[in-house]
Amino acid sequence: MARNEKEESIHIGFKETLALILPYFRKKLWEQTKSVVWVVSYLILFQLIVLRIPIKEAGIISLGIFAVILGLTFFMEGLYLGIMPLGETIGLRLPQKANLLTIMVFCLFVGIVATLAEPAISVLKQSGSAVNPWDAPLLFHLLNEGADVLFLSIAIGVGFSIVFGIIRIIYGISLSKFLVPSLIVLILITIYSFNNDNLRLISGLAWDSGVVATGSLTVPLIVALGLGVSKASRTSDTTTGFGVVTLASLFPILSVFVVGLYFAPKLPQPMSKEKFFGNGITVEQSKLMFGEKNPETLFGISEKEQNSQLSIHNKLVKIIEGILESFSGSLQAIIPLAGCLILFLYIILRESLPFTDELYLGILFVFLGLAIFNFGIFFGLSKLGSQVGNKLPSSFRSIELTDSTREIRNFNPKIVFTATDEQGKTEDFFYLKDKKSFSQIPFRDKNYDSQSEIYSYVPIHGPLFGKEDNLLGYFVALLFAFLLGYSATLAEPALSALANSVEEVTVGTVKKMVLIQAVGIGVGLGTLLGILKIFVGIPLLYILLPSYIFLVFLTLLSKPEFIDIAWDSAGVTTGPITVPLIIVLGLGIGNQLNIVDGFGILSSAAIFPVLTVLIMGLWMERSRRQSLSNIEAEEK
């Protein structure tokens, strides 16, 4: 250690540099590989072995998955080097150098900027195209024309929650004092909305947007900010600095409901499609929902032809476009956020970090990582997930595999047979030789082109276990949902960052892996229940109400330390990996069963981690008490 070595900066040659960088990079890459490998191999094995459907576009998907791993590696390293130290330093200095008003303005501003930059939030917008305006006018409005209002309201919600969260830490107020009232308000609003057709349909969206608002970039920043403030605060012996994320996932729910309440009277009630287009709505309402566009042309013939056979050139163009898009998206997310933080640090707080070069390198890493990661999510994980998700219902009923349409050349209509059923209805079919086996394929006239003599048919894949709608098939789908939720959570970057902070703050008494496992099991259970909700058609309220009442009860039993961590892990669970996978799963099953909104799965996936972490906390508490008591005294 402290010998009298002369202090000089060491000159490092090229070879030594490589010798340092390569093992470092390999180690970090391996860490992320380990976190992603579960969900990927699970999806692949499930599709190949259980569903027995080959994977389409395997080349692009594997490229995408490699990009996910590489992107995560850069992103996480960048978080630890740049964003989190930046957040923590600001948090440390904030209460000393700024007055309460500055703190509040800063927190509000950071919350809004960070949320608007959040990539996960655009997932909501994507799902907007799946909603029919006549089924749920309010939902349609909020996801399409009114999307900007929706996003801004979510962002303001996050902003206010950071304000409250930071003030809570500075004054050492326990989390449950904020948690219980806001939960009561939310539950009351949800109950009120339950009786209004329009509002009931957005309650799923509202609860989900709370979950989506806190993503992989926002969460580590908020956590670091909270930890910094709690270190510098004098009264924070009882609070750990966590808990800000929780509020950040509750307040947006409220703000979405408020926006919904504002727009509800201005929009028509849900009605049938015919009535909707036959003067069911006024011009004003139409303008609110569609802007300047004509609804008839938008929804008249919306059957888009999907070209599944892309040429190699087209594929390359698509990939390059994807790369450019994810880079620009990443830039849009990083620049406002990092810029705002750095300016605040240098100009208002007049502080500097000890290692500025590390900070900038970290921000560069986050930028690179986010870009590569988004690309990988889009081309790899989402594609794989949507393939499996859309085909999952084939475990309990027969579905058409539209993406593997096949063509039979030189088709001769003479080979078509006719079959009959018990009622005497007839149906045409023909035999198809597929390698060495023969199978019957239903014949439909519209698929036959008599000029080119090509018959194109959509293969049908069908219930795994004998009959349609059998219970075992549903059971397989539920099991799939559980394992998907669980394995996707293990790869979630924001959770990993939170778990790291938890381990750091508790000096290793709450181990990173234990927390991640507990959260993973919780998300798995939540996803299972969300899918069950779709199967059985339970209203969201019936899931939320009992669970939250039980949670409040558990919260009152637990120690503040675990309350903060448990509630935070709920906000963290659903990030860029889980959200697309779970939404795709919900939409896939929802489509097969003709259900309007697939929302609500995320919010149920976010309740159960709180439950599992609280139970873990209580269990650890038991051992803690056991270690204190004198055993001999106990035996007497």
Place this chain on the structure above:
Amino acid sequence: MNHCQAIRLTVVVHKDIAEDVQKVFTDLGVPYFSHELGRYPILKRNHIFLLNLYSSAQLYNLPVVIFQVLTDKKTEDFLFNKIIESADLTIPGHGSIYTEEISVFSPMAENLVYRNPIKTKPMGFTGLTGIFCIIQRGAADTMSHYILENGVAVPTITYGVGRGLRDRLGLLRITIPKEKEIVKLIVHSSDAEHALDFIIEAGKLDLPGKGFIFEYPIKRGLINTKISLDGPKQAASMEQVISALDHLYGNIDWRRQFTNFRKGARKRNYFEGVNIHLNAKEGSVEKILMKLSKLGISGATISQDRLIKFDEENSLFNPARDSANLLIPKKMLNEVISELETLSFFAEETEGIAYTMEIPRAFSYQSKGNQKK
């Protein structure tokens, strides 16, 4: 520079009873004390049937709070007894308490020390030695497993960040992990040499980059003996059996044959020096250490604690503090202190405090060149 001799009293208590200790400090009007979070590992037998097949015992980590307070020789016993009384430290599992003699350097050194004229009888044992060990993050669990299973002591683990070689690498430093774990344990002085050797073997500290260890004298202490969560199944607990065997043999060498460590009765090159413990406002220790490196002092471990003081006037007082431990050759002590002074470490802005303590024995991997010194 003002400096004075003082007694540093360290209390390691289970987090659930930390409040009681803090209350004692408040009630007695102790002007300054610091607290830091840590953990102590404890063995937990698996009761689940199948899990027993591959591991007989796992570690369970309990949260502890480590308090440090300065007092003088006359008040030592009083404070010592008060704390033992309030936290019931005589019950295994509640925690440990010990005192060391140190020198304090600070412009207000005298004010930091707690004094009380009440006299009480001394409690606790003498003849103890503390061991302070810095290892890579993640290595402490394996090491404490060995330590507990062999009944050496109950370690206390805290987190820290290492400085040294990596800071001279420029940006490439990010490739070297800086996170460290600090393991502290208290043993009987007669065991100290063996324990030191044992830990060096367990942590492979004789290999480069694995860590650093030193022992320091302890004046008086009461140590935690609870090493397992489960109650004894026999008439005598395993700990009692071990100590009885130790008595029979007259030493604890017999324990070694059951461990798989590389046996090498090599002579280790221990060195000696002075430990400087720097404590200042969060963020400032790192800057000071960078400047200190001009003197050739590199390698320090920074950890974070909170300093609580009772003066309500200064409402902007920030409890977040950085602590750094560094070991320097004894002859350099005065030079380093005066250098710290010129670097305005003790100024009001950083509120620096330095504690020094002589270290009779320290060990770390040394390259061949260094060993000749």
